[in-house]
Amino acid sequence: MTLVLLDTNAYLRLAKRIRPLLGVPFGQKGYVLTILKNVEDEVHRSVRLRERFPWFDDPQFQEERVAKRVRLSKEEKAQIKSMASVLRRHALEQATNAHYKGSPPSPTDCYCLAFGQVRQAIVATDDLGMHQLAKDFELPIFHGYDVLKKMLTARVIGRDQVVEIFRALEANNDLPATWVAVKYTVFKKVFGPKPR
Numbered sequence: 001m002t003l004v005l006l007d008t009n010a011y012l013r014l015a016k017r018i019r020p021l022l023g024v025p026f027g028q029k030g031y032v033l034t035i036l037k038n039v040e041d042e043v044h045r046s047v048r049l050r051e052r053f054p055w056f057d058d059p060q061f062q063e064e065r066v067a068k069r070v071r072l073s074k075e076e077k078a079q080i081k082s083m084a085s086v087l088r089r090h091a092l093e094q095a096t097n098a099h100y101k102g103s104p105p106s107p108t109d110c111y112c113l114a115f116g117q118v119r120q121a122i123v124a125t126d127d128l129g130m131h132q133l134a135k136d137f138e139l140p141i142f143h144g145y146d147v148l149k150k151m152l153t154a155r156v157i158g159r160d161q162v163v164e165i166f167r168a169l170e171a172n173n174d175l176p177a178t179w180v181a182v183k184y185t186v187f188k189k190v191f192g193p194k195p196r
Helices: 010-014 037-045 048-051 059-067 075-093 106-120 129-136 144-153 161-173 179-181
Strands: 002-006 031-034 122-125
Touching: 002 010, 002 048, 002 106, 010 037, 010 161, 031 144, 037 048, 037 106, 075 106, 075 129, 106 122, 106 129, 122 144, 144 161, 144 179
Parallel strands: 002 031, 002 122
Antiparallel strands: none
């Protein structure tokens, strides 16, 4: 089994459109998607996110998150907290660096990456600052579209669903530049060659 931790943006982009999303093994590596309570807390603290994603607290989504949440031992929590502190300090020290463009990964972002380190999980995020921080510490990381591609390859979702997800994100002004960049390469079998 390979645990894949969805950060806030990856979860919000996929959860409404792929059911069930969490806790279902797929692919040759047995990928299993999960989410941390910290991500839920981040959404609940943000008026903007609550307004933009009103479905987040629908019972079906709440129940799935609670049922499939990873339980951590006291020792793991301490290790994650310690590692998150190291990551956050590094991110703040590098905040003026062009990699982070003045917006270093948040404490929740650092906690997610620390979880990946301690639990040997892959973190899935579209936050480029998190990708840079993961690179700085040689931590495994996916883009949200990587998760989508692996689900498509494993036939958990079909081509129509991939098209629907891209269209919905585009309509909501939430299609990351990284997804646009791979639309006609990584997803060439779905979208065909790039229009001229």
